Amino acid sequence: MNDMTPLATSASREELEALRDVMRDFGKNEIRPRIRDLELAGEFPREIYRQLGELGAYGTMIPENMGGSGMGFEALAIVSEELAYAYPPLSAGMNLQAATVPLTIRNWGTPEQIEKYVAKLISAEILGCNGMSEPDGGTDFLGAMRTVAVRDGDDYIINGTKMWITNANVADVAIIYCKTDPKAKHKGVSAFLVPTDTPGFAASRVKCRVLGNLMPTNGLTFTDMRVPASCMLGAEGEGFKVAMTAMDFGRLTVAARSLGLTRACLDASLEYADLRTAFGEKIGSFQMIKHQLADMVVEVAAATELVYKAARMYDAGDIATRESSIAKYYVGEVCNRAAQATAEIFGGYAFSDELPISIYLNFAKLWQTGEGSANLQRILIADDALGWKLMDRHAQKVRNA
Structure with a gap:
């Protein structure tokens, strides 16, 4: 599936400003007073993610028939801005729970993938991560990509590593980019939607004291990780x-x-x-x-x-x-x-x-x-x-x- 049709957004200026007020109040009353205690506890703030999911913070880019509000990109920017204003680490979910994971599934996933994951991601019932960069390169993720997926019947077997993957140690599902044809350069990249409890999937926390405790980053290792071909996002080579x-x-x-x-x-x-x-x-x-x-x-x-x-x-x-x-x-x-x-x-x-x-x-x-x-x-x-x-x-x- 390749549904790049823009959302039919209908949010009025009044609705957008009301959204800003809601998010600003949440940051002022629910986030800022708790920052010190949350940092000292050092635990992932799953409760705050769920609260934001209930407020609809993550669903502005998802149509109503998929569980979102369909308010659009300006609403996405408003929520992102206000959460970062409240406390930067807690705005990480605006990529992973709102944009790069559920929106990518909405645009490229099969009806089955959309039904299984999108509503649960934007409600923060489940958490997502995006496995793109690797130890040898972040910006040059294509040229440096060593993670490979080899076809084996109805499955692919994935081996490789990723680096600097936010929330991977707490995520339930990951989008993983691999080379299915290492000789084809960018045309040989494919994307897979992989549950993190798949055998062979391992996340290891990378300690970054200067970033605090509320936005964990990780290395990923895939060791003979077998995933069904039905886990692919888009077609082979469209990664x-x-x-x-x-x-x-x-x-x-x-x-x-x-x-x-x-x-x-x-x-x-x-x-x-x-x-x-x-x-x-x-x-x-x-x-x-x-x-x-x-x-x-x-x-x-x-x-x-x-x-x-x-x-x-x-x-x-x-x-x-x-x-x-x-x-x-x-x-x-x-x-x-x-x-x-x-x-x-x-x-x-x-x-x-x-x-x-x-x-x-x-x-x-x-x-x-x-x-x-x-x-x-x-x-x-x-x-x-x-x-x-x-x-x-x-x-x-x-x-x-």
């Missing part, structure tokens, strides 16, 4: 197309999450600059800090326009690969500058576990890399501007397939 559509939508959520984090930096900096005194004056009166605050204000405004332009283009049924890449690159840069400025404004307090400033710094850098690094986005944007490689070409081919 590259599957991945490109997943990354398009993933870039939008990463851009929106970076926007939310930038806003969190700005608001924390404004509050602190109005309270903290030095040399007998509020530090917000110092020229350098005024400059930093002004830059954040302006860049939040510009970043907001880029994120929601891409979202609204998708909602209109347009291809927005270029716009989502531009948003992802620019907002990532803005977010890093804001996080750095916030750390400078807070001084030594930026390193305290009582405050989230160090988390802001680390997630700003992380999201510059996720769904395609900043350097890759610059190359893609420049090649498109030069007319050498149009960024929408893959999406157009998928839409017309």
